[in-house]
Amino acid sequence: TIALIHGAHRMGNRTDADMARWRSLRFGQFIHWGLYAIPGGEWNGKTYNGAAEWIRSWKEMPHEDYDKLYRQFNPVNFNPQQWAAQAKSMGAKYMIITTKHHDGFCLWPSKYSKYTIASSPWKKDLLGPMIEAYNKAGIDVHLYFSIIDWNHPDYRASLKNAADSAAGKRFQVFVKNQLAELLQRYPTIKGFWFDGTWDDSWKNDGAFSDELEQYLQSLHPGLVMGSRLRADEKGARHFDSNGRLMGDYEQGWERKLPATIDDVHGNDWEAVMTVPENQWGYHAKWAGHVKTVNEILEMLVKSVSLNGNFVLNFGPKADGTYRTEEQQLMTGIGQWMKVNGDAIYNGTYAGFEKQDWGYYIRKAGTDSVYMVVFNIPVSGSLRVKLPARTSLTGASVLQSNATLTPELIGRNEYFIHLPNKTTDSPVVILLKTVTGENKEKGSFEKAK
Numbered sequence: 094t095i096a097l098i099h100g101a102h103r104m105g106n107r108t109d110a111d112m113a114r115w116r117s118l119r120f121g122q123f124i125h126w127g128l129y130a131i132p133g134g135e136w137n138g139k140t141y142n143g144a145a146e147w148i149r150s151w152k153e154m155p156h157e158d159y160d161k162l163y164r165q166f167n168p169v170n171f172n173p174q175q176w177a178a179q180a181k182s183m184g185a186k187y188m189i190i191t192t193k194h195h196d197g198f199c200l201w202p203s204k205y206s207k208y209t210i211a212s213s214p215w216k217k218d219l220l221g222p223m224i225e226a227y228n229k230a231g232i233d234v235h236l237y238f239s240i241i242d243w244n245h246p247d248y249r250a251s252l253k254n255a256a257d258s259a260a261g262k263r264f265q266v267f268v269k270n271q272l273a274e275l276l277q278r279y280p281t282i283k284g285f286w287f288d289g290t291w292d293d294s295w296k297n298d299g300a301f302s303d304e305l306e307q308y309l310q311s312l313h314p315g316l317v318m319g320s321r322l323r324a325d326e327k328g329a330r331h332f333d334s335n336g337r338l339m340g341d342y343e344q345g346w347e348r349k350l351p352a353t354i355d356d357v358h359g360n361d362w363e364a365v366m367t368v369p370e371n372q373w374g375y376h377a378k379w380a381g382h383v384k385t386v387n388e389i390l391e392m393l394v395k396s397v398s399l400n401g402n403f404v405l406n407f408g409p410k411a412d413g414t415y416r417t418e419e420q421q422l423m424t425g426i427g428q429w430m431k432v433n434g435d436a437i438y439n440g441t442y443a444g445f446e447k448q449d450w451g452y453y454i455r456k457a458g459t460d461s462v463y464m465v466v467f468n469i470p471v472s473g474s475l476r477v478k479l480p481a482r483t484s485l486t487g488a489s490v491l492q493s494n495a496t497l498t499p500e501l502i503g504r505n506e507y508f509i510h511l512p513n514k515t516t517d518s519p520v521v522i523l524l525k526t527v528t529g530e531n532k533e534k535g536s537f538e539k540a541k
């Protein structure tokens with residue numbers, strides 16, 4: 094291994110209570126809200142084909158036009174209690190809110206910048222009421238913070254000369270001050286979700302990112318921060334130059350999921366996902382494929398089955414309301430979660446051989462294993478192959494509690510026959526298992 098000062102400081106996952114809590118929540122709501130919701134991907138009658146929150150980088154959007162938008166930001170229909178209630182009914186257990194996206198506009202009245210909500214017609218802090226409403230609804234809040242800041246005069250993508258380095262130093266002080274300010278203003282938040290850390294100016298100062306992480310932990314012990322924040326002294330990000338994960342969980346799964354358990358290398362991880370193909374902030378015209386409830390449920394279930402968290406993104410409109418498609422998704426997902434959430438919360442990798450019908454999820458630390466079925470075979474028989482020395486002592490349909498009688502078809506191998514082959518939403522089966530050397534024979538094993 095290479096001797097590193099600013100590489101990973103820990104082998105393996107965090108085992109403290111704050112991280113165990115984050116791990117148990119499994120399902121989060123991302124909210125991208127800011128000035129970019131005003132143009133909503135359109136300007137001067139033209140449609141921007143990129144991600145709506147990147148419209149300032151579009152050649153058809155003059156920087157000075159974008160930078161004036163704050164003068165009309167006035168979310169008169171903003172109702173944080175309603176947002177929290179809808180998130181709760183969807184089954185989300187944590188929420189990540191953009192405090193400041195790449196454009197540098199702050200949703201809180203930061204004393205370190207003029208480019209904040211305080212300069213808008215709305216004037217008032219947006220984060221405080223959100224955090225209060227979500228916490229009251231029993232939902233943890235994490236703060237998204239972009240290091241890239243297109244508005245700040247001292248932001249540099251790269252440091253080419255002494256002047257750049259001086260600006261870069263001033264910018265680092267600004268970042269540190271804003272983050273400390275956020276922790277001081279919102280002491281109940283559970284973590285930071287850093288973004289915009291790919292520019293050289295950041296990548297080439299691993300020492301600063303390391304010191305910053307430690308500084309934030311000192312201000313707020315237990316804070317959960319992913320792998321996007323840090324670089325090591327060689328410029329390696331997410332994984333240090335020895336291949337060890339930096340930060341508390343792998344945070345690179347943006348609009349993609351691991352394929353198998355081998356892709357996560359035993360690390361905690363989280364995937365963040367858009368409803369359309371690639372829009373985080375509000376875009377008036379969603380082009381391309383819009384994910385359905387069942388598609389999203391499969392991503393959520395697959396993530397949990399591979400020991401990860403899944404966060405679904407929402408892009409509220411400039412007036413503070415959600416578009417219809419997003420409201421309908423929250424309702425549809427919530428209906429399934431209401432009945433089957435037990436399979437998601439505290440869910441972990443089961444260690445059973447993956448089958449085509451869907452995914453196994455083990456309730457953390459127990460012998461309860463859920464089967465979440467997405468693909469019912471034409472035979473109607475779901476194959477279950479158990480690891481050695483594990484046997485079945487019970488099987489039931491989670492929703493109806495109907496008992497199932499698995500058929501032993503081989504050594505540690507069963508068929509579970511589903512009562513009906515058609516369903517328009519994933520079916521969850523709860524398996525009770527027993528494992529051990531001198532275990533009692535499972536209930537469904539034929540007497541010899």
Ligand SMILES: C[C@@H]1N[C@@H](c2nc3ccccc3[nH]2)[C@H](O)[C@@H]1O
Nearest residue numbers: 125144146147288289347365373
């Ligand atoms: C969580 C997501 N990360 C930001 C982002 N910017 C990118 C630039 C290039 C490639 C990927 C990007 N993701 C998106 O704007 C969104 O905030």
